[in-house]
Amino acid sequence: MKVTKVGVVGSGIMGGGITEVAALAGNEVILRSREQATAEGTLATIERSLGKRVDKGALSEEQRKETLARITPTSNLHDLAECDLVIESVVEDLPTKRHLFSELDRICQDHTMLATNTSTLPVIEMAMETGRPEKVCGIHFFNPAPAMKLVEVVRPITAADETIETAKAFAEACGKTAVLVKDQAGFIVNALLFPYLNNAVRLLDQGVATMEDIDEAMKGGCGFPMGPFALLDLVGLDTSVAILDALYEEHRDPNYAAVPRLRRMVAAELWGRKSGKGFYDYPRS
Ligand SMILES: NC(=O)c1ccc[n+]([C@@H]2O[C@H](COP(=O)([O-])OP(=O)(O)OC[C@H]3O[C@@H](n4cnc5c(N)ncnc54)[C@H](O)[C@@H]3O)[C@@H](O)[C@H]2O)c1
Numbered sequence: 001m002k003v004t005k006v007g008v009v010g011s012g013i014m015g016g017g018i019t020e021v022a023a024l025a026g027n028e029v030i031l032r033s034r035e036q037a038t039a040e041g042t043l044a045t046i047e048r049s050l051g052k053r054v055d056k057g058a059l060s061e062e063q064r065k066e067t068l069a070r071i072t073p074t075s076n077l078h079d080l081a082e083c084d085l086v087i088e089s090v091v092e093d094l095p096t097k098r099h100l101f102s103e104l105d106r107i108c109q110d111h112t113m114l115a116t117n118t119s120t121l122p123v124i125e126m127a128m129e130t131g132r133p134e135k136v137c138g139i140h141f142f143n144p145a146p147a148m149k150l151v152e153v154v155r156p157i158t159a160a161d162e163t164i165e166t167a168k169a170f171a172e173a174c175g176k177t178a179v180l181v182k183d184q185a186g187f188i189v190n191a192l193l194f195p196y197l198n199n200a201v202r203l204l205d206q207g208v209a210t211m212e213d214i215d216e217a218m219k220g221g222c223g224f225p226m227g228p229f230a231l232l233d234l235v236g237l238d239t240s241v242a243i244l245d246a247l248y249e250e251h252r253d254p255n256y257a258a259v260p261r262l263r264r265m266v267a268a269e270l271w272g273r274k275s276g277k278g279f280y281d282y283p284r285s
Contacts, residue, residue, distance in 0.1 A: 017145025
């Protein structure tokens with residue numbers, strides 16, 4: 001199936017990025033947030049991001065205008081009915097996502113494929129909320145979606161070959177490299193990444209080094225573009241704890257049990273960049 005009309009549900013860090021990527025690739029995109037004002041605010045953020053591409057010479061002014069014109073912000077889930085593909089990117093919470101999948105299944109046309117951008121949650125649980133589990137898969141983008149090259153295409157045991165092929169072709173049409181992975185918590189990247197991030201917080205708690213020095217060590221010693229604390233702030237500490245909880249739930253491996261400090265920071269709304277403060281401060285401009 002050729003995808004030309006895409007729905008994105010959720011207009012947080014990832015929903016906005018996925019919308020930008022899909023629109024740049026020439027798709028018509030319906031961006032749905034629970035509030036119309038939030039959806040329009042995300043469109044304004046995308047407009048600024050596209051403006052930066054124009055400043056760098058990577059996009060013409062005409063292309064910027066055409067890309068923006070392909071995006072329709074809405075608060076009405078019914079506006080997604082005619083999409084070829086709907087990608088949900090709401091909060092990393094299984095009951096919320098399951099409910100959303102049952103609603104999308106009710107609203108969308110029979111041909112619509114439904115995908116989740118979940119970082120860790122079982123895709124099969126979302127697929128089974130629908131009457132079309134063969135048309136459900138994971139399409140997992142990375143943060144920031146416009147910059148990061150990888151997409152994990154996640155195959156629940158119910159998915160048809162055509163669904164996986166369409167998801168892979170969509171990711172590649174968006175300029176991404178697609179890897180195929182089974183529906184197991186954390187897929188490839190987060191299954192390997194999150195024990196490392198969690199253990200960095202453990203090292204800090206043990207007083208082995210300051211967070212600044214741990215970040216410097218992993219940049220200088222491993223060639224990583226940013227250290228673990230800067231990365232936790234970028235991902236969002238609330239999302240990070242949800243990811244660790246899902247990994248622990250599936251594997252019962254102590255390496256995945258969120259270090260208590262992380263949970264306390266989430267309770268204190270120290271979520272990282274999105275709340276202005278996490279391990280580091282992010283003054284609002
Ligand atoms: N942050 C990352 O680095 C990253 C990377 C890849 C994938 N993801 C995944 O993307 C998804 C979204 O993460 P994010 O980082 O964009 O989070 P975010 O906190 O920036 O955005 C979450 C969005 O969900 C919406 N939301 C919250 N509760 C809801 C509800 N009950 N019903 C409907 N919508 C609701 C919020 O309004 C917001 O638009 C999650 O599944 C996450 O695991 C995140």
